[in-house]
Amino acid sequence: MARILIIDDEYEVQNFFSYLLRNKGLELSFASNRAEVDTCLTYEPYQLALVDLKLPDTNGIDILKKMKQAMPACKVVIMTGYSTVKSALEAIRLGADDYIEKPFDDINELEMLIDKLLTSETSHDQDKALGLAEQIGFVIGESQQMHHLLSLAYKIAQKNITILIEGETGTGKEVLARFIHEASPRLHHPFIGVNCGALAETLLESELFGHEKGAFTGATQLRKGFFEIASKGTLFLDEIGDASPSIQVKLLRVLETREFMRVGSEKHFHTDARIIAASHVQLTEAVKQAKFREDLLYRLDVVKLHIPPLRERTEDIPYLVNHLLKRHAGEELSFSSAALDVMRQYDWPGNVRELSNVITRAITFADGETNVITPDYLSIKAEKSRVFLSAQVIQQEPTENKGTSDASSLDQYLEKWKQKIISQWKSSEAIDLPSIMEQTKKLEQVVGAAFVKKALRETIGNRKEASRILNISPRTLRYLLNEKGKDS
Structure with missing residues (x-):
């Protein structure tokens, strides 16, 4: 016999569910406050809990967290009014299986939801979602x-x-x-x-x-x-x-x-x-x-x-590459591990759309020449691999700047970085000053570009405003973005 827990401080709601579910052969328990919830959770596990979002001394979100910890297999439905739908959706993000709005206008729909959650149908929802995504071309990946x-x-x-x-x-x-x-x-x-x-x-x-x-x-x-x-x-x-x-x-x-x-x-x-x-x-x-x-x-x-950008889910890149490769070239071509490494290290400002274009171009140029696509066929470079600084230097931000990212301090920030790099190299046995200056110039490009991209995000792409915030000219902004020679 399935056990259901109804958590609501309105006795009319409790009576409603008693009447609705009286002939379904279910064991019902009720709670209207935090103490009663804690008592109920000490008994045998429940298969389903219907939880009101607002209670006198607690809330549905906290109860959800407690139930998922005490009874991970228990399905949870949040009950809410229209004005708190956003909170109910937050509950879904935290693991709730669904939410229903009060008052319950469609009783048949409510009964169908309860029946569904008490059967094994919900275990197939993820498979259904993945199948539908594949059907319409929404490639999910593995992240x-x-x-x-x-x-x-x-x-x-x-x-x-x-x-x-x-x-x-x-x-x-x-x-x-x-x-x-x-x-x-x-x-x-x-x-x-x-x-x-x-x-x-x-x-x-x-x-x-x-x-x-x-x-x-x-x-x-x-x-x-x-x-x-x-x-x-x-x-x-x-x-x-x-x-x-x-x-x-x-x-x-x-x-x-x-x-x-x-x-x-x-x-x-x-x-x-x-x-x-x-x-x-x-x-x-x-x-x-x-x-x-x-x-x-x-x-x-x-x-x-x-939707997260591609650079935040690089583990999906091999999956996406294989998907696009099969769509365009079947089993005839493959990408080398070096080519995949380059793609993992690239920033992908154009995201999946850009990845699709890069793959299509590589397949076009490699067709008839090779069965394995190497980095030479890619129209991108591994930007992250060009960050030549050691991991220690990159991770150790000058203490004067820790906790701050004020775009207006770009010049001072870069100067402190350069001095730190130079002093670190001077402490080594071999000193190659021309090489150091070349490396610090590259550093200016890398870090400067990061400041520019941050300013562009803050100004929603307004380059004139970003230049003003950074106190640099539009030409310098283009240089830091590696857009030398482009018009304003």
């Missing part, structure tokens, strides 16, 4: 963080909530959005994507909301917009951070009311489209710089998914 992302995306796909995806260019934001759509109950309805930064404001407004015949010059017939076409499906708003202030206002209204007007019309239309937005810039930073509306971010950021 734990990507598997965790996939699992979380698969769970929230079932919920009718707005999702914000953040990640650098080329990480695969659109393919993750498509995965969520395919894993959701909306999979038989349209998935429509639009790049908010690729279209002029007037054209984007027409694409999103549609227009009436004669609304403007060239509007020779009525056109439905994406909000109308994607109703009951999914609308993916890529690069939402690039949307103009006017478009942001209109998007906010749609998210608040689920209503919109076509260009040139006074009639309101309703949409049931699920919104998934994506941005390569951090929208919280854009809000601070008054480049993005805070109220719109609040509406978009119901749940946020972050």
Whole structure:
């Protein structure tokens, strides 16, 4: 007989579950505060726990952590109100199997969830997620963080909530959005994507909301917009951070009311489209710089998914390389271990998209010449291997700068680094001053580039502002980024 623990301080909720589950042959236990929870956890293990997020003297997150430690095999469902959905999603990140919103509007759905969690079906969810990802071309790799992302995306796909995806260019934001759509109950309805930064404001407004015949010059017939076409499906708003202030206002209204007007019309239309937005810039930073509306971010950021850059999951590179190799060349070619080492050590500013291009280029040039692709066929260099400093020197930051990373102190920072390197080499038996100067020049390039990249992240790519913060000229900024000869 399966044992279920109901943790809620409202006796009406406890009575509801007693009535709902009375004929299912289950053993029910109830707790309404921390002491009662502790008492229940001393008994035999439970197979399922339904936990209210807010209790008088504790909360669902703390109970979840305690249960996962005491009974790792117990499935946990968080019960929450709409205003605390973000906290429930945080619980899922910490190991909860699902969440349900109170009041319970769909009793059949609730019963199906309980039945599912009490069977072995949930053990197949990860396999289902991996199979679906492979089917649509969402290559996960072997890193734990990507598997965790996939699992979380698969769970929230079932919920009718707005999702914000953040990640650098080329990480695969659109393919993750498509995965969520395919894993959701909306999979038989349209998935429509639009790049908010690729279209002029007037054209984007027409694409999103549609227009009436004669609304403007060239509007020779009525056109439905994406909000109308994607109703009951999914609308993916890529690069939402690039949307103009006017478009942001209109998007906010749609998210608040689920209503919109076509260009040139006074009639309101309703949409049931699920919104998934994506941005390569951090929208919280854009809000601070008054480049993005805070109220719109609040509406978009119901749940946020972050795709890690490729340089933070280098263990996935061999898997991704093999996948791309099989897709383009079958079993005829392979990459040497040296070539894989170069790819592991490269920074990949273009992420998976850049990796795909590098692999395609290497296959093209190696075809007919060799069966093993060496570093000579790669259009990249192992940037990390060019960091010539010893591990001791790299890890020992000058004490005057520990705990600080003020971009404005770039010149002083570099000078202290150079003096430290020179003094360390002078203490050795052999001194090659020209070599030392050459190495310190390379150091200036490496460390300077790190400062520049940090400043560019803080200014969301604004090079003029980054130059001002660093107190260097745009030409010096380009030099530190190894862009000599390029125009401003």
